[in-house]
Amino acid sequence: MNYLEKLHDAVLNGNPTIAVEITEKALREKIDPHILINEYMIRAMDEVGVRFERFEYFIPQLLMSAKAMKSAMALIRPLLISEGEEDNSICAITGTVKGDVHDIGKNLLGALLEGGGFRVVDLGTNVSPEQFIEAVETHKAKLVCMSALLTTTMPGMKTTIDAFKDAGIRDEVIMLVGGAPVTHHFAKDIGADGYKDNASAGVVLAKKLLGVGQK
Amino acid sequence: MNFKLISCEVFKHELLHCINKSNNNIDTEFIAKGIHDLNSKGMQNRIVKSIQKADQKRFDAILLGYGLCNTWIYGLVAHKTPLIVPRIHDCIGVLLGSKQKYLDYYFENPGTYYQSVGWMENTENKPIIKKRSLQRLYGMDMPQDELKAQFGEENLDYLNNAMDQIKHYSNMAFIDTGLDSQHNYQKKAMAKAEIKNWSFDVLKGSKKLLQQLINGDWPESEFLVVKPGSKVEQSVGEDLMTAVPLIF
Numbered sequence: 001m002n003y004l005e006k007l008h009d010a011v012l013n014g015n016p017t018i019a020v021e022i023t024e025k026a027l028r029e030k031i032d033p034h035i036l037i038n039e040y041m042i043r044a045m046d047e048v049g050v051r052f053e054r055f056e057y058f059i060p061q062l063l064m065s066a067k068a069m070k071s072a073m074a075l076i077r078p079l080l081i082s083e084g085e086e087d088n089s090i091c092a093i094t095g096t097v098k099g100d101v102h103d104i105g106k107n108l109l110g111a112l113l114e115g116g117g118f119r120v121v122d123l124g125t126n127v128s129p130e131q132f133i134e135a136v137e138t139h140k141a142k143l144v145c146m147s148a149l150l151t152t153t154m155p156g157m158k159t160t161i162d163a164f165k166d167a168g169i170r171d172e173v174i175m176l177v178g179g180a181p182v183t184h185h186f187a188k189d190i191g192a193d194g195y196k197d198n199a200s201a202g203v204v205l206a207k208k209l210l211g212v213g214q215k
Numbered sequence: 216m217n218f219k220l221i222s223c224e225v226f227k228h229e230l231l232h233c234i235n236k237s238n239n240n241i242d243t244e245f246i247a248k249g250i251h252d253l254n255s256k257g258m259q260n261r262i263v264k265s266i267q268k269a270d271q272k273r274f275d276a277i278l279l280g281y282g283l284c285n286t287w288i289y290g291l292v293a294h295k296t297p298l299i300v301p302r303i304h305d306c307i308g309v310l311l312g313s314k315q316k317y318l319d320y321y322f323e324n325p326g327t328y329y330q331s332v333g334w335m336e337n338t339e340n341k342p343i344i345k346k347r348s349l350q351r352l353y354g355m356d357m358p359q360d361e362l363k364a365q366f367g368e369e370n371l372d373y374l375n376n377a378m379d380q381i382k383h384y385s386n387m388a389f390i391d392t393g394l395d396s397q398h399n400y401q402k403k404a405m406a407k408a409e410i411k412n413w414s415f416d417v418l419k420g421s422k423k424l425l426q427q428l429i430n431g432d433w434p435e436s437e438f439l440v441v442k443p444g445s446k447v448e449q450s451v452g453e454d455l456m457t458a459v460p461l462i463f
Binding site for chain 1: 355
């Protein structure tokens with residue numbers, strides 16, 4: 001199984017073609033898909049996150065690693081489903097708040113969350129509080145990640161948290177906020193569970209708060 | 216009154232018009248719009264440099280031609296001279312003359328790209344700013360040939376689309392503040408909207424807030440007065456910002 005290290009390297013180096021080749025080969029040889037995910041791809045994406053925080057990796061590299069991981073996962077996921085296996089990964093809802101149509105930061109976070117083993121349901125941009133609540137209930141999500149790029153739309157994060165309180169489900173989810181104008185001060189004031197100024201640190205925080213993957 | 220004005224260059228024409236109509240003595244300094252491309256701390260450092268110089272002279276107040284503009288304003292300290300800031304999100308609100316007018320249009324038209332004469336005149340950043348910009352820091356301004364060489368032609372569309380900050384935009388709004396030069400710029404903006412296949416709108420702008428800033432007419436609902444020995448802090452409420460004594 002030595003060649004599997006190439007899967008790790010393909011994700012780390014952002015090479016979707018090789019990631020797919022190795023995954024296909026491994027699946028033909030009946031290697032457990034969980035091994036591919038947990039021992040090679042998640043490990044690679046963790047390293048991608050670390051390199052991004054150290055400014056050794058930039059957004060294009062991060063996007064390519066995410067693409068490599070996604071391409072491999074596209075082959076693996078149908079197998080997990082056809083095995084009738086219950087997906088026990090934690091569901092995270094991502095979305096840019098109402099009125100805001102920017103999504104780079106949110107998409108980067110989504111990619112890194114997937115790389116971190118989360119099942120991500122992305123609601124896209126311009127997402128209302130009601131849509132966040134509906135998604136949490138439908139997907140039994142434990143994590144809500146809201147993004148805003150502008151000071152005009154940032155109050156939508158508070159409106160959404162308040163809507164969760166009104167619906168009586170605030171305590172059932174971890175709610176994180178991020179985006180260029182967001183600060184710790186703001187996150188604390190609106191009652192969010194946490195804030196980080198980059199996607200990679202956001203994933204580390206999410207894992208910590210949910211008590212998963214503690215090293 | 217004797218004021219120092221430190222402002223983003225996007226308001227230059229409108230502010231000069233307001234200064235002509237005012238009895239106050241205004242010493243002006245316009246700073247490049249490009250500093251918005253730095254991180255908040257970088258933007259603050261640049262403006263603070265000008266504030267510190269002005270603080271050595273005897274002005275009655277230092278007027279700031281900026282809004283929250285992301286978060287640069289938080290942590291700003293008034294030392295010897297009061298600082299006056301419009302309580303507004305950014306230049307769009309300033310040019311529309313009211314925070315509420317801005318928010319009403321904004322939420323009715325998400326995905327709008329706003330333009331004004333000052334914006335369109337100052338699109339090209341100086342190399343020194345480009346070098347320190349957030350775009351550069353995160354590798355988002357990589358030239359196409361470099362992207363292609365590093366990641367392959369087959370991934371070019373994917374990367375460009377993922378890094379396109381305005382891919383979900385669908386409307387352009389040109390703010391008409393009644394400047395002489397504006398007709399040409401409005402036509403250019405309309406042509407840009409056409410190329411992008413966006414709808415196009417002209418919004419009636421206003422010099423009201425800028426005129427109030429220059430005149431020394433600073434109602435608390437629209438302006439924050441930061442007294443010496445105080446600093447600006449974020450406010451979650453509609454007032455957007457607040458001033459607190461430095462000891463806290």
